[in-house]
Amino acid sequence: MAFTLPDLPYAHDALEPHIDARTMTIHHGKHHNGYTNKLNAAIEGTDLDGKSIEDILANLDMSNSAVRNNGGGYYNHCLFWEVMSPNGGSASSELFAAINEAFGDMDSFKEQFAKAAGTRFGSGWAWLCVHPGGKLEVCSSPNQDNPLMPGVGCGGTPILGLDVWEHAYYLNYQNRRPDYVSAFFEVINWEEVSKRYAAAK
Numbered sequence: 001m002a003f004t005l006p007d008l009p010y011a012h013d014a015l016e017p018h019i020d021a022r023t024m025t026i027h028h029g030k031h032h033n034g035y036t037n038k039l040n041a042a043i044e045g046t047d048l049d050g051k052s053i054e055d056i057l058a059n060l061d062m063s064n065s066a067v068r069n070n071g072g073g074y075y076n077h078c079l080f081w082e083v084m085s086p087n088g089g090s091a092s093s094e095l096f097a098a099i100n101e102a103f104g105d106m107d108s109f110k111e112q113f114a115k116a117a118g119t120r121f122g123s124g125w126a127w128l129c130v131h132p133g134g135k136l137e138v139c140s141s142p143n144q145d146n147p148l149m150p151g152v153g154c155g156g157t158p159i160l161g162l163d164v165w166e167h168a169y170y171l172n173y174q175n176r177r178p179d180y181v182s183a184f185f186e187v188i189n190w191e192e193v194s195k196r197y198a199a200a201k
Ligand code: MN3
Pocket: 027, 031, 077, 163, 165, 167, 168
């Protein structure tokens, strides 16, 4: 069964002024749609056809660049849309405690996450991941690599991801990636991240 492009869980302009409608329209309708179609083409008729995206990524042959790039692109953007919201609430007490334990406090977490996003050279993603037992880690990966893939050097289950490819911010922010990262903190869907934390820990 083929993968399908999920609808955005909000309107294209819902995240303005932090993320503009034109960027969202192109990012979702062109980029994510492209990864979806190319992933389907790459797995059609192979033994990956019919498996879940999590299963495909976790057991990926990293030399299979079509599935690595497009399967990663498919999964990463599905997560990305879900962890943003115009009214994302706040972290659960459980997630808040885990953030304090891993990073000291919420501001220190944001500093570490912004550093991971800002120092990722070229294209990639910054992540907040959960290890079994609930310990949190901030890391980043290149291109469309994802912490679920083997040997990415970024462990655990991703519960928050930030796309730092230029296509994610260039129309509105040009080369000002740090401004885009600051804006992202204004639209994090903490309720969704908390749910994912509870499910993954
Ligand atoms: Mn993208």
